[in-house]
Amino acid sequence: MRDLLRIKDLTVAIGDKVIVRKVNLSVGRGEMHVIMGPNAAGKSTLLAAIMGLPRTRILKGSIIFEGVEITNKPCYERAKMGIALAHQIPPAVKGVRFSEVAKALIERCGCSDHTLMAKMLRVDKLLERDLFVGFSGGERKRAELYLTMIQGPKLALLDEPDSGVDLESLSIIANVIEYLIRKKNASIILVTHSGAILEKLSRISKTHIMINGEIVYSGYPDDIIPIVTKFGYRKSVEILLGDSR
Amino acid sequence: MMKSELRTRALKALNKKAAYGPDIDISQYELEEPRVEGDLRAVKGKSVLRAVERVGIDSLKRTGYLQVNETAYYKLMEKALSKYGVKVMPLRIALEKLDLAKELAWSLVSPDYDKYTAAAYLYGGELGYFVYVPSNVKVPIPIYTCLVLTSEKRIQFTHNVVYVDDYSEAHVVTGCAVPHGLSKGMHIGISEFFLGKNSKLTFSMIHAWSEGVHVRPRTAVRTKEGSEYVSYYVIYSPVASVQAYPTVFLDKEAKTYMATIIAGEGLGVYDLGSRAILEAPHTSAEIVSRVLAMDRAKVFARAEIRAKAPKSKGHIECLGLLLSEVAEIQSIPVIASERPGAELSHEAAIGVIAQEELEYLMSKGFTEEEARAIIIRGFMSIEAPGIPPSVRAEVGKILDLVTKYAIG
Numbered sequence: 001m002r003d004l005l006r007i008k009d010l011t012v013a014i015g016d017k018v019i020v021r022k023v024n025l026s027v028g029r030g031e032m033h034v035i036m037g038p039n040a041a042g043k044s045t046l047l048a049a050i051m052g053l054p055r056t057r058i059l060k061g062s063i064i065f066e067g068v069e070i071t072n073k074p075c076y077e078r079a080k081m082g083i084a085l086a087h088q089i090p091p092a093v094k095g096v097r098f099s100e101v102a103k104a105l106i107e108r109c110g111c112s113d114h115t116l117m118a119k120m121l122r123v124d125k126l127l128e129r130d131l132f133v134g135f136s137g138g139e140r141k142r143a144e145l146y147l148t149m150i151q152g153p154k155l156a157l158l159d160e161p162d163s164g165v166d167l168e169s170l171s172i173i174a175n176v177i178e179y180l181i182r183k184k185n186a187s188i189i190l191v192t193h194s195g196a197i198l199e200k201l202s203r204i205s206k207t208h209i210m211i212n213g214e215i216v217y218s219g220y221p222d223d224i225i226p227i228v229t230k231f232g233y234r235k236s237v238e239i240l241l242g243d244s245r
Numbered sequence: 246m247m248k249s250e251l252r253t254r255a256l257k258a259l260n261k262k263a264a265y266g267p268d269i270d271i272s273q274y275e276l277e278e279p280r281v282e283g284d285l286r287a288v289k290g291k292s293v294l295r296a297v298e299r300v301g302i303d304s305l306k307r308t309g310y311l312q313v314n315e316t317a318y319y320k321l322m323e324k325a326l327s328k329y330g331v332k333v334m335p336l337r338i339a340l341e342k343l344d345l346a347k348e349l350a351w352s353l354v355s356p357d358y359d360k361y362t363a364a365a366y367l368y369g370g371e372l373g374y375f376v377y378v379p380s381n382v383k384v385p386i387p388i389y390t391c392l393v394l395t396s397e398k399r400i401q402f403t404h405n406v407v408y409v410d411d412y413s414e415a416h417v418v419t420g421c422a423v424p425h426g427l428s429k430g431m432h433i434g435i436s437e438f439f440l441g442k443n444s445k446l447t448f449s450m451i452h453a454w455s456e457g458v459h460v461r462p463r464t465a466v467r468t469k470e471g472s473e474y475v476s477y478y479v480i481y482s483p484v485a486s487v488q489a490y491p492t493v494f495l496d497k498e499a500k501t502y503m504a505t506i507i508a509g510e511g512l513g514v515y516d517l518g519s520r521a522i523l524e525a526p527h528t529s530a531e532i533v534s535r536v537l538a539m540d541r542a543k544v545f546a547r548a549e550i551r552a553k554a555p556k557s558k559g560h561i562e563c564l565g566l567l568l569s570e571v572a573e574i575q576s577i578p579v580i581a582s583e584r585p586g587a588e589l590s591h592e593a594a595i596g597v598i599a600q601e602e603l604e605y606l607m608s609k610g611f612t613e614e615e616a617r618a619i620i621i622r623g624f625m626s627i628e629a630p631g632i633p634p635s636v637r638a639e640v641g642k643i644l645d646l647v648t649k650y651a652i653g
Contacts, residue, residue, distance in 0.1 A: 079610030091601045095623030
């Protein structure tokens with residue numbers, strides 16, 4: 001089966017600083033890939049580059065989505081093709097109602113189960129507020145995930161959906177991610193630093209460890225997560241690479 | 246004060262420069278004989294319709310008072326409004342018929358305030374609208390008034406007096422406009438509003454001028470105990486210059502909310518502000534402005550809250566968005582307290598569209614232009630309390646237009 005996303009030898013800079021180095025990654029339809037790594041490993045920049053955010057600069061390599069090279073496409077075109085990014089910290093946009101942005105996305109994407117999604121993510125009461133203005137950590141994550149879901153993405157890029165949220169929000173977010181895979185057959189790349197959400201997810205296809213801009217190890221979650229939890233990233237990579245030799 | 250004395254004072258003030266705004270030589274304009282026509286159906290000329298459409302009024306039928314240059318039309322809505330006991334007529338007629346009008350006119354704005362008020366007093370012929378809302382009436386429909394300038398090189402004078410009596414509520418909407426393409430003209434508007442005890446007046450004003458028009462409104466509002474005055478002002482067109490600094494005087498337990506939205510463009514000078522004088526305890530004022538500056542526009546966003554009594558409160562919020570390399574915004578908030586025990590605060594900020602917000606919206610599938618439009622539209626969204634939904638919807642349409650202008 002042809003991959004939904006193929007990244008070949010990708011090197012990305014922000015300004016003059018190279019953040020992501022020679023990354024190769026393939027994601028099939030309906031798969032969930034988790035990218036773990038310490039702070040400043042380049043995880044968020046990799047997602048930003050897949051989304052095509054203007055602040056990223058591709059120095060080398062290519063991104064292919066559904067067989068189409070999108071390396072140089074602007075981000076709004078990628079969004080229309082079915083890629084959606086849930087930002088780690090979405091900006092507060094004063095004066096712009098959350099509901100206005102949601103309505104525009106629902107109209108564009110033809111999302112039919114937006115009411116259910118709003119309920120699942122408990123964002124109903126936030127809809128008439130200005131977008132992310134004065135939202136708590138959990139509210140912000142749930143609202144951003146809602147905007148991602150109503151785009152009906154083929155590929156959802158979830159940047160640290162588990163950071164800074166309370167336990168209740170964490171469970172809600174995990175349920176919605178599972179729903180996205182199970183019911184919507186979406187593919188997901190989930191970035192996490194803490195790994196807090198992983199034990200609540202049952203459908204992880206592959207886990208990657210990223211350090212200093214490179215994916216240094218890829219494997220099955222059951223092989224990686226217990227070791228990372230116990231030894232931390234750098235030591236785990238030594239252990240895992242030693243095992244595989 | 247005797248009429249002859251006011252006249253003498255006005256004559257002396259004919260060369261008195263205004264405190265703010267470019268000084269305009271009034272003698273370069275032609276005066277027109279003020280006339281009252283009566284029936285709105287007598288209005289002729291597509292240019293009038295084109296002008297009123299610019300301020301969101303799609304039909305003259307809804308207008309309670311229309312003034313085209315120096316001719317007043319007013320009878321169409323008379324019947325609909327008389328159901329509620331509301332009187333709407335040209336001030337000139339009110340001054341002939343009603344003692345109240347005589348008592349009120351020129352009692353808040355002095356003819357010798359500056360050269361523009363002096364000229365309005367001497368040459369204006371007291372055109373403009375007079376609105377009286379009797380006590381204990383909540384007028385459910387907005388009272389639309391429209392002031393249109395269509396002839397070249399003319400001055401339009403207008404003098405408006407509104408009295409909302411005790412325990413009553415009314416919404417007055419005024420659109421001031423010229424048709425596109427008018428190259429030279431001047432509009433001088435005097436407005437005096439009076440609010441009775443525990444009454445409420447919302448006043449929405451939309452301005453759509455052109456490059457060659459100078460505009461000098463002079464507005465003052467007096468509120469009695471427990472009343473509430475809400476104003477909502479939008480200007481979204483080019484203009485040669487506009488300068489206004491409406492002042493609200495608040496009596497015990499009265500409050501005001503004054504919102505100003507300015508979309509400055511071209512070479513225009515926009516010197517606009519709001520001033521509230523807290524004259525008694527338990528008064529409050531909130532002044533909010535949003536400024537967009539494009540092209541070479543120069544915008545002065547003024548605001549002043551002066552507390553003359555304890556237990557009074559005031560807050561000013563002035564936000565500006567600079568959309569051009571050569572435009573300028575000056576935000577000038579003033580808070581002044583003359584008595585201990587008043588709580589006054591202000592915040593002012595001028596910025597550009599945040600790249601982070603643009604990028605965020607683009608990642609949701611909006612083009613850069615769409616994302617800019619969403620942010621600009623949001624920036625201008627001010628929820629003025631108590632503005633009726635119909636007026637809110639009309640202002641919404643105007644703000645959509647402003648957004649289109651702003652993103653080119």
